[in-house]
Amino acid sequence: MMKLLDVEKLSISFTQYLKGLQQTELHVISDLTMTLNDHEILAVLGSSGSGKSLLAESILGILPNNANTSGKILYKDELLTQQLKEEIRGDKISLIPQSVNYLNPLMKIKQQALGYIEDEEAYKQKEKKQQELFRRYGLKPEVDEMYPFQLSGGMARKVLLSTALLNDPEIIIADEPTPGLDEKAVDEVIHDLIDLKNQGVGIILITHDIITALRCSDKIAILYLGYVIEITDTKNFTDDGSELYHPYTRALYQALPNTDFKLTEGHQPSYNEIPKGCPYNMNCPYKTDKCVENLPELREINGRRVRCFYPLVNDDENIQEGG
Ligand SMILES: Nc1ncnc2c1ncn2[C@@H]1O[C@H](COP(=O)(O)OP(=O)(O)OP(=O)(O)O)[C@@H](O)[C@H]1O
Ligand code: NI
Numbered sequence: 001m002m003k004l005l006d007v008e009k010l011s012i013s014f015t016q017y018l019k020g021l022q023q024t025e026l027h028v029i030s031d032l033t034m035t036l037n038d039h040e041i042l043a044v045l046g047s048s049g050s051g052k053s054l055l056a057e058s059i060l061g062i063l064p065n066n067a068n069t070s071g072k073i074l075y076k077d078e079l080l081t082q083q084l085k086e087e088i089r090g091d092k093i094s095l096i097p098q099s100v101n102y103l104n105p106l107m108k109i110k111q112q113a114l115g116y117i118e119d120e121e122a123y124k125q126k127e128k129k130q131q132e133l134f135r136r137y138g139l140k141p142e143v144d145e146m147y148p149f150q151l152s153g154g155m156a157r158k159v160l161l162s163t164a165l166l167n168d169p170e171i172i173i174a175d176e177p178t179p180g181l182d183e184k185a186v187d188e189v190i191h192d193l194i195d196l197k198n199q200g201v202g203i204i205l206i207t208h209d210i211i212t213a214l215r216c217s218d219k220i221a222i223l224y225l226g227y228v229i230e231i232t233d234t235k236n237f238t239d240d241g242s243e244l245y246h247p248y249t250r251a252l253y254q255a256l257p258n259t260d261f262k263l264t265e266g267h268q269p270s271y272n273e274i275p276k277g278c279p280y281n282m283n284c285p286y287k288t289d290k291c292v293e294n295l296p297e298l299r300e301i302n303g304r305r306v307r308c309f310y311p312l313v314n315d316d317e318n319i320q321e322g323g
Pocket of ligand 1: 066
């Protein structure tokens with residue numbers, strides 16, 4: 001097992017200008033810490049608008065200009081600077097984008113998959129790889145000369161997937177690859193991701209769909225109001241949920257058959273109302289004054305990372321109250 005990415009205390013916010021000279025800070029991601037290894041699918045689970053795409057953009061170095069960030073990201077123990085991000089983007093790290101709108105509508109498919117390559121030999125090699133990948137994903141040769149509008153949604157997704165794989169990436173960030181797809185296409189995406197993982201790729205699967213996360217990930221990081229509140233092995237989502245330590249994670253899992261399997265808006269308060277103290281305290285049945293006053297750190301407990309003063313650890317595994 002090799003560490004590919006370490007995200008350490010990453011925060012992303014936007015300054016909002018209100019009437020007059022007033023301004024407030026919109027905290028979209030706060031104090032996010034997580035690790036991605038090779039041969040691993042890490043699902044990042046959060047509701048719509050919770051900053052998941054911004055996390056992807058931050059790792060890739062394509063954040064909007066007005067974003068304020070702090071914290072750091074390491075790539076194989078090396079600080080991932082903006083320069084290094086630009087070097088490895090599309091090469092060692094690839095994005096499977098959230099939307100097929102990432103395709104340039106005015107450019108033929110093959111041309112945009114390959115990009116501009118000056119060296120003739122290098123071009124030929126990449127072209128060969130592209131043709132292999134297109135064949136592997138069932139894209140016929142005539143797709144090469146098509147424009148995006150001529151593709152079905154499923155074909156466009158396969159083009160994005162093949163393009164992401166062209167340079168044998170070590171890390172793939174898949175941003176919501178399944179919404180809007182029919183059941184068969186979802187099965188295919190999941191199958192492809194697991195296949196890539198088995199080849200050694202480390203994958204960050206960004207999703208608001210807990211069922212997709214449960215079906216293919218090895219670990220799940222759960223976001224709440226921009227905070228990671230638990231990172232746990234996917235196998236801990238089992239039976240009655242008693243292996244899940246954060247009250248929110250457990251409630252989410254136990255509610256599953258009755259919800260529409262999605263983390264919808266309304267589950268969480270809005271970003272303008274992030275409470276002082278624990279982000280979950282307003283909904284937590286176990287809260288104390290301490291939770292209202294203080295923000296719990298993300299700490300390691302029995303191989304999980306949990307942001308809670310009173311994690312729901314089984315009786316036989318005694319844990320001290322966190323500080
Ligand atoms: N350039 C920007 N300026 C100001 N605020 C922004 C900007 N970009 C994003 N945001 C804010 O950050 C929030 C998170 O955006 P993001 O696209 O990362 O969410 P997401 O979790 O990917 O949502 P979805 O599930 O809908 O894809 C947005 O709701 C928006 O309020
Ligand atoms: Ni998004």
